[in-house]
Amino acid sequence: MVTEYKEGSVGAEFNKREFKVVGTRPPRPDGVDKVTGRALFGADFTAPGMLHATVLRSPHAHARIVSIDTSGALAMDGVKAVVTSEDFVKQTSSGNQDTLDNCMARGKVFYDGHAIVAVAATSVKIANAALKLIKVEYEILPHETDVDAAMLDSAPVLHEGRKFRNIPEGNNANVSGYWEFGHGDMDEGFAKADIVIERSFKTAATHQGYIEPHATLATMGPDGRGEIWVCTQGQFMVRDLAAAFVGIEASQLRVTASEIGGGFGGKTTVYLEPVALALAKKSGRPVKMVMTREEVFRASGPTTSSSTDVKIGMTKDGRITAGQAKLRYQGGAFPNITAMLGAMTAFASYDLEAVQTQAWNVLTNRPKQAAYRAPGAPMAIYTVESVVDELCQKLGLDPLEVRLLNAAKKGTLSSYGPTFDEIGLVATLEAAKAHPHYAAPLGPNQGRGVSCGFWFNFAGNTSVSMNINEDGTVAVIEGNPDIGGSRASISMMAAEELGIPLEKVRTIVADTNAIGFNDVTDGSRVTFAVGLATIKAARAAIQNMCGRAAQIWGIDADAVDWVDGAAVPTGHNAGDFPPMSLAKIAADSAKTGGPIAGHFEVNADGAGVSFGVHLVDVEVDPETGFTEIKRYTVFQDAGKAIHPDYVEGQMQGGAVQGIGWALNEEYIYGEDGKLQNAGFLDYRIPVASDLPMIDAVILEIPNPGHPYGVRGVGETGIVPPLAAVANGVSHAAGVRMTELPMSPPRILAAIDGAK
Amino acid sequence: MRFESPDTIEQAIGLLNTCEGTSRVLAGGTDVLVQLRLALVEPELIVDIKHIAGMRDITAEDGGFRIGAAVSGAEMGEHADLVALWPGVVEAMELIGSTQVQGRATLAGNLCNASPAADSVPAMVAANAVATIVGPNGTRECPVADIPVSPSKTSLTKGEVITSIYLPARPDNSGDAYLRFIPRTEMDIAVSSAGVSLTINCDGVVTQARVSLGAVAPTVLVVEDASSAIIGTKLEDAAIATLQAACSAACNPIDDKRGTVEFRTKTAGVMAKRAALIAYSRAGGSK
Amino acid sequence: MSKIHVSTSINGDAVEYLCEPEETLLDVLRNRVGLTGAKEGCGSGDCGACSVALDGRLVCSCLVLAAEAEGKTVSTVEGIAEGENLHVLQQKLLDHAALQCGICTPGILIASKALLEKNPDPTETEVRYWLAGNLCRCTGYDKIIRAVMDAAAEMRGA
Incomplete structure (x- = not known):
């Protein structure tokens, strides 16, 4: 359901616009292909003469590679090429070198599953058999997978000299990053409080859990020109990294994004693509690589795990006087900035006089973390929202009232620095408070959890082209893989701006040689930034079409306006001509100067931040610790919802991923540093029978930074569920839960421990 | 690897008995194919037994049912008379995996996989089910309880194949039930489980009972102290509490990624308690 | 090792293929028959992306050997619509x-x-x-x- 936003000057301005296409719920353009099995995903591509490649991976959590002998594999019938780290180009940027070293271990293996050698052969069976003939001599090193333990002086050091930023004294070499945010006097803030609660929390690493494993097909001829087909969130990212790693120029590598079977941030980097390209270069034949599910879990990016101390002070009437968080994240064996994002987002929902967050990134013997939906925020906000809930509980205050009392709003100095513009947190909280869910009675062993959530949203580099076809139809060409229905929303914005029926528009996601550069599909940026560029490209095309009409009519171009899909004369001296439709102008284009197109390229800014509030009712079985989700409602500020079905879908999907994170999902490592649950059997994502319907309430507080008021919506939904579920479980079980996942053994132990 | 799908049990046994390397019998394949995929086994020979007469049949026999080794869980669930007689065994079977897995998975396969957490086995053990085994030396009958000997190991010898499982006749006023604990609602391996089969008299007093536990020891446990706790009772609270305590006391589980010793021990008792109440109700008892 | 010859019916069409003994029905559908609608998400029966009906019974095609399809009927996503008409x-x-x-x-x-x-x-x-x-x-x-x-x-x- 969509709740119209009525108040506020900006909102009023945007609500004046009468949308014709935007806000409706048409079928998505790629839908029929996807319900008939015609849609081609990463593993569905083939090429004549194609080889298949598989990867030898480290069985050790941490070891020096003494030697690699691939001669046995190379001698095998059917084996066409073998690559190791020796076959790639040394990178000048440390970030790129890390990504390359993650694709193919150089000198050391850093985690169970780290790739060492890849073999291309005439079949998967032969490639796998060849892997067994490769001899790798390892010098096994001590390992550490826990974030707190990796910070101890006794911990084995993964890399020397990888500290960045000014790491405070007393941190060991595994601490690669440190960040601080906040403002105000903490001592003074805590002194004003009537009650102060300090708690420590831990969260497990989770995986994005996309159902489609990584898959790619690469070709490269002796002329040094290559092509890659791949399921990715960014074909330009793949082009730039794969070309750099193999040592060719960007123009020589054309990358086409297939349909993508889920990503959630996990397909914003490369794993197989440079390897397949290197094997294609060596063998002179197309090379296909598809990860097994086990490889996806062992070697593609999970999120960070965390260990956090939170301290919050509150007055008796619910005013937060000070908030402090110390966040320690590990994201595997290579540096990353997820902890920084955690520190920025932890207190973003609150208008605080005194707030301080500190974050450490710690290197451990786990796979290199990849982005996962609002990276860093869910686990940070989980800790803060848990303590706020406990303060409300202790003080006997309503958790939504307390959040309203302290809510960030327009003009609030945010906890991470900037001052907020128009934001929707108060409206979202009020919608939650007014919803029947909040007043519904609870049964025995049930508890209700509440949490706020926040995510920045990004914009970034974006290019869109638009061709006006002679038959009056329109081709929109964009460069961002469609991960959740964006071709529908882009087509809708094009139709809206051009004033033509949606059926006249077809949007495609082009390859890297067919459109200008685009950042990856991430940061909830596509509907915002590609939408913005689409509207601007349409305006360029409209300007062109107005000029054509002026030419036909013999009047000045600036005496022509564009109304409802047609050029119309405007002003005193323009003359009296009937509207000239897009179709008519297009049909006559050859006579008026040739093809008509519009395009727009920008490094966009102005992505609006987004807030959400989640309500959940849970029931905990006191004898087993099993948690059932009884009812769930999501409230989120989406800005203008272009296609409300897919906005709801993002909210529902994010909520359920968060429920999985809260209850059962976790990376489980043994003492030996090996991942114990590299499969969907024991890495337990929610199944259909685990859940009720997820009610989604869209709040439309327009983003001033977008012509239609769009905000990103994709990520915020995963942020509140961790605390919402934890707060619900804590109330139902009668004991405060401080570690995720709240698996049944953990809940039962907490219940029994509290007795 | 060689794939064979013989038409007779004699051919199947001949193939298995003369295979010098590793061989696997294929019925539903829901364990075997996973093992192949993960390269846990690389057999020389796969023998598909589904084309052998009787393997896919559920047959009424002496008041009980004989279930062919290749009968799927879905087929068991669709057999109304079988469900009426042994609802606990059928529900145990139907808990294994997804609807898709139910289309293929078999009782005999679940038994031969010899997992301590196999869902159907505690229910079959509570039901006193008997497996018919054919091998190079002829046919023998063996209680289901004696087939798994340790995780992944059975008492079957080379060339032997389970051809059917017999669920016996039972007195009137009998009921059975199976419950397992899993972290989700579906798709998990049992963390602890319990099967209970019992008979009551016309007064609602339990006259016979058999209680089994899964996933809390290397093989299924039969808990005599638990059955004796409820025999002669109407499952009053005290009797149920004794049963629960006896079950927890019998547990000898391991700590692993699916559960702790403490958790398994406690929930096995809870599962047994709840299963006993369901079985009692199915037997016609009212509380 | 020679390949196994299998005659089967897929979405109502008679289909013959040669397969290796260890190939799954999913492998054959995708790599030999050219029907890529069924997807491999896990290869272990945990995700259901490879679901097909085998003689009308819902199964995971990753848990069926291709050789087992001899004489059977297989229904995949490509066979659900009738011509231009969606189901x-x-x-x-x-x-x-x-x-x-x-x-x-x-x-x-x-x-x-x-x-x-x-x-x-x-x-x-x-x-x-x-x-x-x-x-x-x-x-x-x-x-x-x-x-x-x-x-x-x-x-x-x-």
């Missing part, structure tokens, strides 16, 4: 926006179709448990369940 379930998934990435959609369709053939009037709980083996990471299942319930109602003529 009610396909239309309802589109109408309810019940897919985001679409990788689980073929399996959801095959599994739901099997459900409605067996139980034309399922409850929400029955739909949820029937589809528990079809993992979807995008939607939270909400719109999928609504679409299947709506399709069931329409197919009943309700």
Whole structure:
């Protein structure tokens, strides 16, 4: 359901616009292909003469590679090429070198599953058999997978000299990053409080859990020109990294994004693509690589795990006087900035006089973390929202009232620095408070959890082209893989701006040689930034079409306006001509100067931040610790919802991923540093029978930074569920839960421990 | 690897008995194919037994049912008379995996996989089910309880194949039930489980009972102290509490990624308690 | 080792193929027959993306050996629509926006179709448990369940 936003000057301005296409719920353009099995995903591509490649991976959590002998594999019938780290180009940027070293271990293996050698052969069976003939001599090193333990002086050091930023004294070499945010006097803030609660929390690493494993097909001829087909969130990212790693120029590598079977941030980097390209270069034949599910879990990016101390002070009437968080994240064996994002987002929902967050990134013997939906925020906000809930509980205050009392709003100095513009947190909280869910009675062993959530949203580099076809139809060409229905929303914005029926528009996601550069599909940026560029490209095309009409009519171009899909004369001296439709102008284009197109390229800014509030009712079985989700409602500020079905879908999907994170999902490592649950059997994502319907309430507080008021919506939904579920479980079980996942053994132990 | 799908049990046994390397019998394949995929086994020979007469049949026999080794869980669930007689065994079977897995998975396969957490086995053990085994030396009958000997190991010898499982006749006023604990609602391996089969008299007093536990020891446990706790009772609270305590006391589980010793021990008792109440109700008892 | 010759019927068409003994039905559908609608999400029967009907019975094609399909009928997502006409379930998934990435959609369709053939009037709980083996990471299942319930109602003529 969509709740119209009525108040506020900006909102009023945007609500004046009468949308014709935007806000409706048409079928998505790629839908029929996807319900008939015609849609081609990463593993569905083939090429004549194609080889298949598989990867030898480290069985050790941490070891020096003494030697690699691939001669046995190379001698095998059917084996066409073998690559190791020796076959790639040394990178000048440390970030790129890390990504390359993650694709193919150089000198050391850093985690169970780290790739060492890849073999291309005439079949998967032969490639796998060849892997067994490769001899790798390892010098096994001590390992550490826990974030707190990796910070101890006794911990084995993964890399020397990888500290960045000014790491405070007393941190060991595994601490690669440190960040601080906040403002105000903490001592003074805590002194004003009537009650102060300090708690420590831990969260497990989770995986994005996309159902489609990584898959790619690469070709490269002796002329040094290559092509890659791949399921990715960014074909330009793949082009730039794969070309750099193999040592060719960007123009020589054309990358086409297939349909993508889920990503959630996990397909914003490369794993197989440079390897397949290197094997294609060596063998002179197309090379296909598809990860097994086990490889996806062992070697593609999970999120960070965390260990956090939170301290919050509150007055008796619910005013937060000070908030402090110390966040320690590990994201595997290579540096990353997820902890920084955690520190920025932890207190973003609150208008605080005194707030301080500190974050450490710690290197451990786990796979290199990849982005996962609002990276860093869910686990940070989980800790803060848990303590706020406990303060409300202790003080006997309503958790939504307390959040309203302290809510960030327009003009609030945010906890991470900037001052907020128009934001929707108060409206979202009020919608939650007014919803029947909040007043519904609870049964025995049930508890209700509440949490706020926040995510920045990004914009970034974006290019869109638009061709006006002679038959009056329109081709929109964009460069961002469609991960959740964006071709529908882009087509809708094009139709809206051009004033033509949606059926006249077809949007495609082009390859890297067919459109200008685009950042990856991430940061909830596509509907915002590609939408913005689409509207601007349409305006360029409209300007062109107005000029054509002026030419036909013999009047000045600036005496022509564009109304409802047609050029119309405007002003005193323009003359009296009937509207000239897009179709008519297009049909006559050859006579008026040739093809008509519009395009727009920008490094966009102005992505609006987004807030959400989640309500959940849970029931905990006191004898087993099993948690059932009884009812769930999501409230989120989406800005203008272009296609409300897919906005709801993002909210529902994010909520359920968060429920999985809260209850059962976790990376489980043994003492030996090996991942114990590299499969969907024991890495337990929610199944259909685990859940009720997820009610989604869209709040439309327009983003001033977008012509239609769009905000990103994709990520915020995963942020509140961790605390919402934890707060619900804590109330139902009668004991405060401080570690995720709240698996049944953990809940039962907490219940029994509290007795 | 060689794939064979013989038409007779004699051919199947001949193939298995003369295979010098590793061989696997294929019925539903829901364990075997996973093992192949993960390269846990690389057999020389796969023998598909589904084309052998009787393997896919559920047959009424002496008041009980004989279930062919290749009968799927879905087929068991669709057999109304079988469900009426042994609802606990059928529900145990139907808990294994997804609807898709139910289309293929078999009782005999679940038994031969010899997992301590196999869902159907505690229910079959509570039901006193008997497996018919054919091998190079002829046919023998063996209680289901004696087939798994340790995780992944059975008492079957080379060339032997389970051809059917017999669920016996039972007195009137009998009921059975199976419950397992899993972290989700579906798709998990049992963390602890319990099967209970019992008979009551016309007064609602339990006259016979058999209680089994899964996933809390290397093989299924039969808990005599638990059955004796409820025999002669109407499952009053005290009797149920004794049963629960006896079950927890019998547990000898391991700590692993699916559960702790403490958790398994406690929930096995809870599962047994709840299963006993369901079985009692199915037997016609009212509380 | 020589290959195994298999004669089968796929979506109503007689199909013959040669396969290795260890190849799964999913491998053969995707790599030899050219039907890539069934997807491999796990290879272990945990995700349901490879769902097909084998002699009318819902199975994971990754857990069936290709050689086992001899003499059987196989139904895949490519056979659900009749020519230009979508099946009610396909239309309802589109109408309810019940897919985001679409990788689980073929399996959801095959599994739901099997459900409605067996139980034309399922409850929400029955739909949820029937589809528990079809993992979807995008939607939270909400719109999928609504679409299947709506399709069931329409197919009943309700």
